[in-house]
Amino acid sequence: MIELKGVSYIYPNGNKVLDDIYIRIENGSFTTILGDNGSGKSTLIRHMNGLLKPSQGVVSVCGMDTASPADIWKIRQTVGMVFQDPHSQAVGATVEEDVAFGPENLALESDEIRLRVTNAIANVGLECLEDSLLMSLSGGQLQKTAIAGVLAMVPEILIFDEVTSMLDSDSRSQIIDIVRQLNKRGKTVVYVTHHMEEALFADRVIVLENGYIASDGTPWDVFREIYASGRKVPPHLELAFRLQDAGMISPDVFPMDALSLKEEICPSR
Amino acid sequence: MEGFLFSYVAGKSILHGLDPRVKIFSVMCLSILIFKSSALVDLLVFALLFVGLTILAGSGLSGIMSVRPLLPIFVFIFLIHSFFTEGAALFNSQFSPTYEGLLKGSLVTVRFVLLILYGSLLTSTTRPAVITAGIERILRPLPLRRVGVTSFEIATMMSLALYFVPHLLWYAGQIKDSQLSRGSKYRRNPISGTLSLAIPVLKGSMRMADDVAMAMESRCYQGNFRTSLFELKMTARDVLVCSVVLGVTALVLYA
Ligand SMILES: Nc1ncnc2c1ncn2[C@@H]1O[C@H](COP(=O)(O)OP(=O)(O)OP(=O)(O)O)[C@@H](O)[C@H]1O
Numbered sequence: 001m002i003e004l005k006g007v008s009y010i011y012p013n014g015n016k017v018l019d020d021i022y023i024r025i026e027n028g029s030f031t032t033i034l035g036d037n038g039s040g041k042s043t044l045i046r047h048m049n050g051l052l053k054p055s056q057g058v059v060s061v062c063g064m065d066t067a068s069p070a071d072i073w074k075i076r077q078t079v080g081m082v083f084q085d086p087h088s089q090a091v092g093a094t095v096e097e098d099v100a101f102g103p104e105n106l107a108l109e110s111d112e113i114r115l116r117v118t119n120a121i122a123n124v125g126l127e128c129l130e131d132s133l134l135m136s137l138s139g140g141q142l143q144k145t146a147i148a149g150v151l152a153m154v155p156e157i158l159i160f161d162e163v164t165s166m167l168d169s170d171s172r173s174q175i176i177d178i179v180r181q182l183n184k185r186g187k188t189v190v191y192v193t194h195h196m197e198e199a200l201f202a203d204r205v206i207v208l209e210n211g212y213i214a215s216d217g218t219p220w221d222v223f224r225e226i227y228a229s230g231r232k233v234p235p236h237l238e239l240a241f242r243l244q245d246a247g248m249i250s251p252d253v254f255p256m257d258a259l260s261l262k263e264e265i266c267p268s269r
Numbered sequence: 270m271e272g273f274l275f276s277y278v279a280g281k282s283i284l285h286g287l288d289p290r291v292k293i294f295s296v297m298c299l300s301i302l303i304f305k306s307s308a309l310v311d312l313l314v315f316a317l318l319f320v321g322l323t324i325l326a327g328s329g330l331s332g333i334m335s336v337r338p339l340l341p342i343f344v345f346i347f348l349i350h351s352f353f354t355e356g357a358a359l360f361n362s363q364f365s366p367t368y369e370g371l372l373k374g375s376l377v378t379v380r381f382v383l384l385i386l387y388g389s390l391l392t393s394t395t396r397p398a399v400i401t402a403g404i405e406r407i408l409r410p411l412p413l414r415r416v417g418v419t420s421f422e423i424a425t426m427m428s429l430a431l432y433f434v435p436h437l438l439w440y441a442g443q444i445k446d447s448q449l450s451r452g453s454k455y456r457r458n459p460i461s462g463t464l465s466l467a468i469p470v471l472k473g474s475m476r477m478a479d480d481v482a483m484a485m486e487s488r489c490y491q492g493n494f495r496t497s498l499f500e501l502k503m504t505a506r507d508v509l510v511c512s513v514v515l516g517v518t519a520l521v522l523y524a
């Protein structure tokens with residue numbers, strides 16, 4: 001569980017980016033943080049594993065305060081973080097070396113490291129590339145390697161910071177599948193994105209605007225709110241909301257994609 | 270990635286199985302011996318030894334061929350010595366190689382080629398990560414802390430460079446391509462061309478370095494102590510090879 005209480009953050013240059021944020025991330029949940037470029041998403045989540053310390057307020061991870069140097073080690077093991085640029089989080093020459101980096105830092109025995117590396121690589125489906133040079137991989141494969149590298153630390157909570165934004169649409173959906181699988185298997189997920197479509201699967205969506213929380217709720221609530229305020233939502237949702245407003249489909253329907261909306265309107269026999 | 274300079278070629282030979290420390294130590298001893306030999310005949314022995322070891326490594330010619338990109342450098346070293354060594358001129362012209370130059374040039378070049386070849390034999394039979402682990406273990410007893418680093422930090426730096434350097438080259442290529450496609454005039458003015466490439470590459474590499482540092486920090490990196498996926502264990506065979514190499518080196522140097 002991650003808890004932010006009254007968190008504000010001011011960059012050293014005086015840039016106030018977060019303003020009095022309260023968030024509580026429950027175990028096992030899937031939370032998407034949605035926001036435009038520069039809204040403070042990265043700044044926010046970097047508080048969740050102690051990369052940044054709040055200027056004001058408290059951040060705690062499973063009861064440990066990120067401001068306490070004694071706990072930072074345990075916090076980083078508990079909260080794994082995957083970043084946006086697949087090319088600038090590689091720390092080894094080959095896939096297995098890169099994945100081994102975390103467990104090596106935990107000073108584990110080499111047999112245990114091997115076991116964790118094999119498991120983590122299997123979890124992202126890169127078994128056949130274990131020995132490949134990172135230089136020879138695609139962006140999507142690199143990003144899977146980065147996820148495996150974090151999984152090898154066996155964290156309870158996983159944070160993804162716009163991990164798909166530099167990938168093509170195929171790799172994007174593969175990565176999203178991996179993330180959803182991990183959540184189904186019990187990992188707590190915080191998923192940062194500026195693509196609304198990627199927020200649909202979440203249990204909860206938090207919309208960040210200029211460093212404050214503009215809305216927070218289930219995807220249905222949040223997208224309804226965004227739609228009601230006249231801003232763009234994914235096209236199939238806009239259609240669904242319009243049909244609901246016109247009384248053509250039930251008001252509790254929240255279709256994940258165009259196909260499920262079509263099923264709602266005319267079920268296939 | 271075959272044909273890459275100093276690339277690793279997977280295999281199960283005796284050379285592959287040796288402890289990296291033994292291999293690094295042996296290459297160091299061989300380098301000293303090669304530098305000490307002042308006759309081409311002596312160097313022939315090292316060349317034959319190299320051929321023998323290459324056959325033993327079973328990596329075929331790919332290890333040797335990987336040094337091909339260095340060929341111009343070899344030629345350059347040879348020519349410089351041939352032309353600029355004092356001695357009897359070969360041709361009756363103002364600018365001519367000398368007999369002494371040819372001799373010295375071949376000696377220096379063959380030495381250099383042999384050093385590179387033995388280096389490539391080390392890297393073609395040892396994974397980069399294992400070499401780094403070996404170097405780390407060799408450095409560990411040194412009092413590096415006094416100069417403010419640890420053996421682990423040095424090893425991590427090396428393995429980071431293994432990805433970072435080729436990636437940076439690739440990145441520079443990308444920027445150059447995008448500048449060319451936007452009509453930049455490299456050909457006409459090489460100086461401003463280089464500058465307009467260097468600045469974005471420098472900026473990009475600083476950003477990347479920041480990002481990598483953050484990724485490492487989130488994965489619990491601290492330079493004080495870490496273990497390795499590739500555990501190093503000295504076996505009886507390693508000790509044997511080490512003693513033989515040490516013995517032979519001592520014999521040649523002091524006898
Ligand atoms: N190191 C820094 N120093 C000063 N200001 C910064 C720093 N990093 C980010 N900012 C500013 O903080 C604001 C929020 O940045 P942040 O990276 O958290 O946004 P984001 O929502 O992650 O954006 P993006 O979608 O581009 O990743 C931006 O206005 C940015 O310019």
Ligand SMILES: [Mg+2]
Nearest residue numbers: 041042161162
């Ligand atoms: Mg960001």
